[in-house]
Amino acid sequence: MTRHALPDDGPFIRPFLVTAGRTRPVQPTLRVDALISTLPAAASARLAFEAKRVADLCRSPKSVAEVATAIDVPLGVARVLIADLVAAGLVACGPAPELDLPALERIRELVHAL
Amino acid sequence: MRSDRGPASVKIVIGGGFGVGKTTLIGAISEIEPLATDAVMTQASLGVDDSAGLPDKTTTTVAFDFGRVTLDPWLVLYLFGTPGQERFSFLWDDLSEGALGAVVLADTRRIEDCFPALDYFESRGTPLVLAVNRFDDGTRFDLGEVREALDLTDDVPIVSCDARSRASVKQVLGAVVEVAIGQRARAI
Numbered sequence: 001m002t003r004h005a006l007p008d009d010g011p012f013i014r015p016f017l018v019t020a021g022r023t024r025p026v027q028p029t030l031r032v033d034a035l036i037s038t039l040p041a042a043a044s045a046r047l048a049f050e051a052k053r054v055a056d057l058c059r060s061p062k063s064v065a066e067v068a069t070a071i072d073v074p075l076g077v078a079r080v081l082i083a084d085l086v087a088a089g090l091v092a093c094g095p096a097p098e099l100d101l102p103a104l105e106r107i108r109e110l111v112h113a114l
Numbered sequence: 115m116r117s118d119r120g121p122a123s124v125k126i127v128i129g130g131g132f133g134v135g136k137t138t139l140i141g142a143i144s145e146i147e148p149l150a151t152d153a154v155m156t157q158a159s160l161g162v163d164d165s166a167g168l169p170d171k172t173t174t175t176v177a178f179d180f181g182r183v184t185l186d187p188w189l190v191l192y193l194f195g196t197p198g199q200e201r202f203s204f205l206w207d208d209l210s211e212g213a214l215g216a217v218v219l220a221d222t223r224r225i226e227d228c229f230p231a232l233d234y235f236e237s238r239g240t241p242l243v244l245a246v247n248r249f250d251d252g253t254r255f256d257l258g259e260v261r262e263a264l265d266l267t268d269d270v271p272i273v274s275c276d277a278r279s280r281a282s283v284k285q286v287l288g289a290v291v292e293v294a295i296g297q298r299a300r301a302i
């Protein structure tokens with residue numbers, strides 16, 4: 001990677017620095033709205049700074065998009081971090097519900113009740 | 115909707131031209147401040163995992179709105195706004211994947227701005243509602259004329275909405291779910 005001059009108005013940090021340059025998650029199917037929940041095993045795991053932030057954050061389930069926003073990284077970076085944690089068994093990725101007729105009717109009820 | 119693996123999520127995508135009120139619409143009903151970004155690799159390095167030997171590797175940042183609505187303790191509805199510009203359509207695929215449905219927001223003063231989003235969701239077969247945002251300048255419009263101007267088929271409802279109003283946005287979302295139900299019922 002070539003070196004670029006740093007702009008004068010602040011430090012420039014490459015977005016994929018925290019993923020060691022990897023831009024593709026080990027698990028390619030993480031939907032942007034998939035809910036990520038931290039598993040008990042994460043409490044005793046030795047984690048890098050960003051991974052620990054994700055694990056702390058997702059003690060209450062957060063979507064991939066919310067994780068990205070909360071730790072202030074682009075979506076692609078969050079996906080790589082989360083996929084690593086999923087692969088290590090430290091967080092779980094919530095299911096995409098089957099959008100069958102009963103599920104949709106239930107969602108209609110819930111939206112009306114908002 | 116209860117699951118052993120924790121709460122589940124569904125999403126509705128909000129499309130439309132730049133400045134049509136997508137941010138306002140999402141903000142009117144969301145529990146969180148809606149904004150996220152993605153950084154995309156430039157064409158030269160797409161699909162390449164190792165940057166060695168790629169001195170021109172750069173990223174472009176694109177922002178998109180999103181919102182969260184807790185429907186019940188086991189189900190969260192996310193709203194994702196697709197960036198208005200067509201050149202970001204790769205992100206539209208990402209945001210739309212598995213969506214329950216879509217809202218295309220339109221402004222009658224610049225109706226053509228909604229064409230790309232409309233074409234996109236129609237071609238994907240996403241359950242779709244066209245929502246015409248009411249602006250304060252008192253412009254009157256007839257929903258029938260809008261339908262004619264857009265050459266919309268009857269299976270896409272047109273609703274008038276106020277993107278600032280939670281109640282109005284709720285109605286729009288309800289209309290999307292209704293279309294999804296209709297599509298699903300016909301498929302059985």
